[in-house]
Each structure stands twice: as structure tokens, then as C-alpha cells.
Amino acid sequence: MTTSASATGTTSGAGTPAPTSTASTATRVLGAATLVGIALLVVFGVFVSPPDKELGETIRILYMHVPTVSVAYLAFIVTAVGSAMYLWKRTEFWDLLAASSAEIGVVFFGLTILNGMLWGKITWGVFWRWEPRLTTTAVLFLTYIGYLAVRAVPASPRTRATRCAVVGLLAVVNIPIVHKAVDWWRGLHQERTIFGTLKPEIQGTQAFAAYLGLGVFLLLFAWLLIHRFRVAFLAERAAESGLEGAIAERRQEAGQ
Amino acid sequence: MAEAVTAPGTLRTVLSDARLVAAKDLRLELRSRVGISQVLPFALLVVLLFAFALDPDRRVLGAATPGLYWMVVLFSSVLAVGRSFGVEAEDGVLDGLRLSGLSPAGIYLGKVGALLVELLVLDLVLALAVVVFYGTDISGPVLLAAVVGTATVGIAAAGGAYGGLTARMRGRDTLLPLLLLPLLAPVLIGGTRGVEVALGRDAGPGWPWVGLLGIFALVYLTLGTLMFRPLLEDA
Numbered sequence: 001m002t003t004s005a006s007a008t009g010t011t012s013g014a015g016t017p018a019p020t021s022t023a024s025t026a027t028r029v030l031g032a033a034t035l036v037g038i039a040l041l042v043v044f045g046v047f048v049s050p051p052d053k054e055l056g057e058t059i060r061i062l063y064m065h066v067p068t069v070s071v072a073y074l075a076f077i078v079t080a081v082g083s084a085m086y087l088w089k090r091t092e093f094w095d096l097l098a099a100s101s102a103e104i105g106v107v108f109f110g111l112t113i114l115n116g117m118l119w120g121k122i123t124w125g126v127f128w129r130w131e132p133r134l135t136t137t138a139v140l141f142l143t144y145i146g147y148l149a150v151r152a153v154p155a156s157p158r159t160r161a162t163r164c165a166v167v168g169l170l171a172v173v174n175i176p177i178v179h180k181a182v183d184w185w186r187g188l189h190q191e192r193t194i195f196g197t198l199k200p201e202i203q204g205t206q207a208f209a210a211y212l213g214l215g216v217f218l219l220l221f222a223w224l225l226i227h228r229f230r231v232a233f234l235a236e237r238a239a240e241s242g243l244e245g246a247i248a249e250r251r252q253e254a255g256q
Numbered sequence: 257m258a259e260a261v262t263a264p265g266t267l268r269t270v271l272s273d274a275r276l277v278a279a280k281d282l283r284l285e286l287r288s289r290v291g292i293s294q295v296l297p298f299a300l301l302v303v304l305l306f307a308f309a310l311d312p313d314r315r316v317l318g319a320a321t322p323g324l325y326w327m328v329v330l331f332s333s334v335l336a337v338g339r340s341f342g343v344e345a346e347d348g349v350l351d352g353l354r355l356s357g358l359s360p361a362g363i364y365l366g367k368v369g370a371l372l373v374e375l376l377v378l379d380l381v382l383a384l385a386v387v388v389f390y391g392t393d394i395s396g397p398v399l400l401a402a403v404v405g406t407a408t409v410g411i412a413a414a415g416g417a418y419g420g421l422t423a424r425m426r427g428r429d430t431l432l433p434l435l436l437l438p439l440l441a442p443v444l445i446g447g448t449r450g451v452e453v454a455l456g457r458d459a460g461p462g463w464p465w466v467g468l469l470g471i472f473a474l475v476y477l478t479l480g481t482l483m484f485r486p487l488l489e490d491a
Contacts, residue, residue: 163491
């Protein structure tokens, strides 16, 4: 069982020698780089870069808000690609990739809503306003909660993978439609938005912190995705071997 | 003849399959009367409950009418979709449909067609109820019909896809609304704003909303048609 697991593991491009762990040299390096990056981001985002002329200290929330929302959308695009590829190729790799990415996307959408609300509390004085981007995020967050709910329904791997692939595709095409609908809906209620404050003219350490944040969160996404994928892969193997092991045990009992 | 039925993909067979399935569904509804005796009374009940929740004398009810209308339609749609695919899940009817040689795209379009007819009847009855009980005046009937029509096609298209997805699932009664309602958020927004314009409550242009609702309907009709084969075979 273990040999077949590691053999299939290498086809996933992970190259894991030991199927009992989700870490490899590559992911350790990636993880270390991410940690260093987060430390740098804290230093530049919180201490080194100056407060903004208009936004004051709240610009520091942007250094995290923009990366979390960008990574969440990237995650859902990965889920959609994985879903489409699964329906075409029907391999476990694409299914597990789509599911792992969706889970991370939901976490990052949750973080986006949280830090957006913190920004709102400081800027608007209330945690929530029906600002277009926050509203869109909330709707899509619930859409992908639905994806995870479908994932959690017990079924055979092929059935579960097909259901999830369809949800992954039906959900992703809704993203631009929800964007458009919410934009028109709130069109008459223009207010200062967290994204509207991101001006191209920010320079120096502010710009550096913004781009650093994006880079660091991309590394974090890659690191989380690889690990989540490997955990999902091992969970599948455990489910298979769990049944086989139980059958072998019963056979042994019967033989005695 | 048999070849014509099993040959997948040709538009004519897909459409004739769709007509067969839609006719079957509508006949089933006419005979069982579940829609008329359960879904429709539920919708009217919610219209009544909204009046209790929002005091009619304080003008809140009148101002909220377009939104409330679509909320009732959405909740009733969840019931109608669940019912439409519930009858297929029992006794392995879905496997029977697969074996019948009907094309999956035809089955999907047939289910959507029957759902559309049922939901349009519901729309009409609810509109009458709203006019009578909430005292609503309709100033733009053409726009109103266009908004309601395109929105309902969208609801039926997305409902057909998710109905097929959840048909054989454990806990489908709770999953269907969780999946369907966030997806229909643009329909609720577009439908509400469009009806507000049609009722003269909002000065803004109404036709762009019809366009958005039309795009939603087209996107989900296309995806549902493409996805129904894997759903029927594996989900």
C-alpha cells in the first residue's frame, strides 16, 4: 500500500519520498521563505513605511487586504481549472487540487471579510456597509461554503469528484455576474471603498510593502496548497487502506 | 428510429427529448397536484407572513414589495426544484432515464422547461396576490414581463443544474438551498431593481437589468446542458 501511495504521489509532481509526511525539502524551503517574507512584511508594513496622507494608518490594512482577496480569487480560478480538468481527464490529481484550493480560497475570503470589516470600522465607523466589493465577497464566500458542503457529503470518490467539479464550474462563472450585479446595485451609493484607495501613485516603501504583501501571500498560498493537497491525497490512501486492512483482519480472524 | 434516438447531440433529438421529458413532468404535476396544493399555498402564505412582519400601515411593505416578491419566488423555487428532482430520485428513476436512451442535454432542457412553466404560473399568481394584498400599481407592464420572464428562465436553468446535482445526495433538502440561493443572488438583485423600475419606484433604466438577467439565464442554460451528462452518469 505504501509503495503504491508514494508511486502515485510522485505522479502528482510532489515528489514526496515518505507518504507519511506532507513535507519535502522543497516545501521546507518554501515555508521558510514565506516566514521570512511575513516577517519582512510586518517590518515594512507596520514600522518602516510612513502613514498615508489621506488614509493615515489604515493604509497598513491594505497591505494585507489586497493580498488576501487576490489569493482567494486565484484559489477559485485554480479550483475551476481543476474542476474542468477533472471532468476531462478524470484523474484524482485534478479533483484533489480543486478541492484543496477551494478550501484555502474560503479561508482567505473569510480573512478578507474580517480585515475589510476592521478597515470599515475605522473609516466608516461601522463594521459593515453594503459596499460593492465587500458585498460581492460575502456572496461568493457563501457560494464556496456550498462547495465545501458538497465535498463533505459521503460518496464514492468518483461521485464526489464529479459533483464538486460541477459546483466548482457553476460557481466560478457566477463571479463576474455577481460583480456586475452588485456594482450596478450600489451604483447610486458611491462611498469610499477599500479598493478605491489603492492609487497607482503610491511610491517608495508604501509601494514596496504593497508588492511584498502580494508576493508573500502568493508564496503562502503555494505552500498551503501543496500541503493541503498532500493531506487530501494521504486521506484518500488512508480511506482505501482502512477498508482493505479491515477486510484483511476479518479474513485472518476467519482463518484462525 | 432507434438510431435516431440513441445518436447523441443532434439538435432535433435533443429538443424532442426535452419535449418528452417536459410533457412527462407537467403531466405528473397536473395529476399529483403537489405544486398547486402545496407549493402555491406556501408562496401565498409567505406573502401573508411578510405583511405580518412589516406593518402594512407604515409603508414599509409597499416600499419593499419588489424585493419581497422575489424572495417568495426564490423560496418557492427551491421547493419546486426539490420536488422536480425528488420524483426522479425515488425508485431509481434517474437510472431508468439514463437507460431510456434520451440524451442528457434533452433531459436537462426538459426538466428546465417544465420547471419554467410551473414557476411562470407561480410568478403570475404571486403577482396577482401582490397587486391585491399590497395594493401595487403596475406602470410598465412590458418591462415587468421581460424582467420576470428572463429572471425565471435563470432560476429554472440554475435550479435544473443543482437539482440534478443534489437529486441522489444524502441531505439534499438542506444542501439545495445552500447551493442555489447564493448563486441566484444576481437574479434577486436584477429582478428586484428591474421590477422597481417597472412599478415606477425607481427612475433608473430597467432594460440593462433584463440584459444581465438574460446573460445569467444563457450562461446557466449552457453550463447545465453541458454538465448534465457527467451529473447523470456519476453524481
